[in-house]
Amino acid sequence: MQETIRTANQQLRTQAYASLEATQLFSLQDLDYLETACQAIPKTLIEIGDVGEENFLAVGRFMEDQKGQLPVYRNDPHGQQVVDILLSGKGREFFDGIMEGECFIRRCQSNQLEAGNFIGKHIDTYSNLEYRYSVVIQFGKDYEGGEFFIEHEGRESQFKTSYASVLINRCEIPHGVRKVQSGTRTSLVFFLSTSPLDRPNLNNKQI
Secondary structure (H helix, E strand, C coil): CHHHHHHHHHHHHHHCEEEEEHHHCCCHHHHHHHHHHHHHCCCEEEEECCCCCEEEEEEEEEEECCECCCCEECCCCHHHHHHHHHCCHHHHHHHHHHHCCCCEEEEEEEEEECCCCEEEEECHHHCCCCEEEEEEEECCCCEEECCEEEEECCEEEEECCCCCEEEEEECCCCEEECCEEEECEEEEEEEEECCCCCCCECCCCCC
16 A cells, blocks of 8 residues: 555656556445445536536535535435545545545535536635545546546646546646536545544635
């Protein structure tokens, strides 16, 4: 695991994102639960993001981190169970490793993009300036389009995440998801923070 952490930290420093297979961090049983939970919870159409960016996707909440409030689990028992899985065992060791100390999840959600859906370019720290990394576990299988894109050091790069892959992105870097052309792109998305759960979200640019 220490080598996996070192590799991810190097990638995050040099290219602002890192990727690995989800099976390196989670059991097949846990991944099956996470994927099922992403499908099961109710979702809301989101067209405007936290700071006014244009989006078009369905979002289901496991944990919310709203402006001026304490983080709250949603759609229990799935909400707390999902977060507990993410911060246990090898997952906990890996995420604490890239954070170089204890990390906290204050926001966790299922993003579902159908044909024509997209996520506009945004910066995650605007939702909470104490977020350091966003993490995406990709559960979409058969879809076209929907490439992840990132702007870093004056260049834009994009790539398509594969099923059961984990993508980690520095929260201060602009990024988004291109329009899905066909199929369904379902992802579990959460944010690693330095802020404990007993601290309200007072440090943000949310509208």
